[in-house]
Structures are given as structure tokens and as C-alpha cells.
Amino acid sequence: MTAQQSSPAQSAAPQDIRVGVIGVGRMGADHVERIARRTKGARVSVVSDYLRETAEKVSATAPGSRVVDTWQEVVAAEDVDAVLIASPGQFHREQVLACIAAGKPVLCEKPLAMNPSDAYDVVLAEREAGHPVVSLGFMRRFDAGYGELKDALEAGDLGTPLLLNCKHRNADVLPGFTDTHMVYDSAVHEIDAISFFLEEPAVSVQTVMPRSTEKAPEGLHDPLLFLFRTASGTVVTDELWVSTDAGYEVRTELVGSLGAATIGQESGLVTTQQADGRWGGTVPADFRPRFAAAYDAEVQAWIAAVADGSNVAPRSATAWDGYVAAAMCEAAEQSLTADGPVEVTLLEQPA
Structure with a gap:
């Protein structure tokens, strides 16, 4: 039927x-x-x-x-x-x-x-x-801010994409959350954003590990930074911090040859995260209210x-985007323990 x-x-x-x-x-x-x-x-x-x-x-x-x-x-x-x-x-x-x-x-x-x-x-x-x-x-891809940034890129308002800076923050994570979960449960969304905004996958990825916050669960490097590069030369940073004790934040900044644009930061507000778990602004508690629309x-x-x-x-x-995301996630997982960038390997896209 x-x-x-x-x-x-x-x-x-x-x-x-x-x-x-x-x-x-x-x-x-x-x-x-x-x-x-x-x-x-x-x-x-x-x-x-x-x-x-x-x-x-x-x-x-x-x-x-x-x-x-x-x-x-x-x-x-x-x-x-x-x-x-x-x-x-x-x-x-x-x-x-x-x-x-x-x-x-x-x-x-x-x-x-x-x-x-x-x-x-x-x-x-x-x-x-x-x-x-x-x-x-x-x-x-259906978030209003994402759509506006995509429209600006397609219209040429920002020129050639030079940098895509992403931030992804959670209040906390479930017990047993590891660096591998950081890739497949958190960074995967920014990984798809690379394909969505830039219309090309990353060709390499490198992990940068700052010192961890004392609030990080045992065995988890938090925060963590992924550094991606595309074939055309655009650099993508993905900063992940998943034990903020605050709220859920997703921000994206596109730096282009004609200007820069940022989404995910509420206009006129400063979000303050404090050691005792208090936070200010309008940061939602988790991903569902943030992306309900x-x-x-x-x-x-x-x-x-x-x-x-x-x-x-x-x-x-x-389905192709899903395959590309899986390949980039696999490379990102390998980069967790690699000394230097890891190449992203993709098979040919069927006609």
C-alpha cells in the first residue's frame, strides 16, 4: 500500500x-x-x-x-x-x-x-x-538558526567559508560515558553540520585534549576538542564540554571571506556558568527543549x-549523509589515541 x-x-x-x-x-x-x-x-x-x-x-x-x-x-x-x-x-x-x-x-x-x-x-x-x-x-538541519546560516552561505553573503567553530555543552552525562561516547553521542551532530553547511566532508580529524575539569567522570577527557579539515581548506573546530553542571548549549560560528555569523547565542544575554552549578540566561536543561521546534x-x-x-x-x-557521518565518526574515534591527524576514508558515492 x-x-x-x-x-x-x-x-x-x-x-x-x-x-x-x-x-x-x-x-x-x-x-x-x-x-x-x-x-x-x-x-x-x-x-x-x-x-x-x-x-x-x-x-x-x-x-x-x-x-x-x-x-x-x-x-x-x-x-x-x-x-x-x-x-x-x-x-x-x-x-x-x-x-x-x-x-x-x-x-x-x-x-x-x-x-x-x-x-x-x-x-x-x-x-x-x-x-x-x-x-x-x-x-x-531544521533548526531556525541553522537554516538562516545555511541560507546566508548559499546566498554568498559570507563569501568563502574559512572556519567553522562549533561548541556543544551538556550539564551532565550518564554513568559510563567515555571518550568514544563523546564522538558518537555528541560530536556526531557537529560532524553532520560539516556536510550540511560546507557541502563537503572532512578529509582528516585530530583530537586535542586540554586538561579535564574536576567535574569530569572518571575516564572521560572533558572538555575535548576535535579539529577537522576539508579538501577545500576549511578548518572546523568542535569544542565539547559535557559536564558543565549548567545547561545545554549549542553554538556555531561561520567565519567567511566576507564576514562572520554566529547562531545559538541568545541576543542581549550573557550566559554565566558557575562552580556551584548555577547558571544564568536562557540555557535549556537538555537537548529536547532546545531543539523542540x-x-x-x-x-x-x-x-x-x-x-x-x-x-x-x-x-x-x-542515507549517504549517514554513511559520511559514520566514516567521519570512525576517524574521530581513531584520533582519540592517534599521534596527529587521522585520514577520513570514504567509498565512492553511487550515482
């Missing part, structure tokens, strides 16, 4: 896209609430989670939805036109491949896969399908793309 079709047995309007959601933990539950309450032209029809009790609880918040036992049932369901994947990352490759095989558009939370080889398998499978199917959930815009744009048959919204991250 295509995204444009609707069963007469369903009470929703014929144009509504029926979304199956795989994984309804914190992020998946947020998406169910988003689709049920704030997304036009869509409704949640089927929900699954490895904890049946969790799935039933979340399904109860989405009128007309039902619960199934396995993610395979979600993909195969006749009352599912498109699939949103919010399960743990180790399952994404297999689940996305199943959606491609079923011909159902899919919005998958990052990562696309756990390594570049598996991510490239998805790229090839989509290429064999002959049409776009996969959108990847790098929601910052971006998540809403991302899902709405995806639904619109599914409805018009293009399946992937303009500016959305694609």
Missing part, C-alpha cells in the same frame, strides 16, 4: 500518512506525541517496543493506534505507510533495510548504522531500490515529502 492510499476501515482522513513507530523510549515517545498532537497530515497507526508495557502506555496517547510485538510487524503492516525508527542504534541497519525492501519511506534517528561498512550497505540498498526512501534524523519541523517536512512522493525533504540528511 502506498503512502497516498488509505484503507476505508480507517477513521482518519484519506490523506493522512499512517506512521508506524519502532522503539518508544524517550525519543520515540516524543515522536509519537509530536505526530499525534502537532503534525498535520499524519497519525500514528502502529507502535512497537521491546517492552510491550511501554508500547501500550505510549500507544494510549495516540488515538487509533495499536501495539504489535515486533518491529517486523510494523514494517509489514498494511496500515503503515511510513516508518519512524527510534530504537537503539545497533538495530537501525536491519530495520532500515527492511523498510527499503518493503518500499516504505523511513525516518531513522541517528546513527544510520554502527559503522561505515553497514551504513554503506544501506546506501547501496537504496540505490538498488531506484528511488529515495531514507531520511536520517539529524534534526539540527527543529524536531517538529523535521517530522512535518518528512510527512510532506512522503505525501508528495519525494520521500526525503529538502535539506534532510540522507
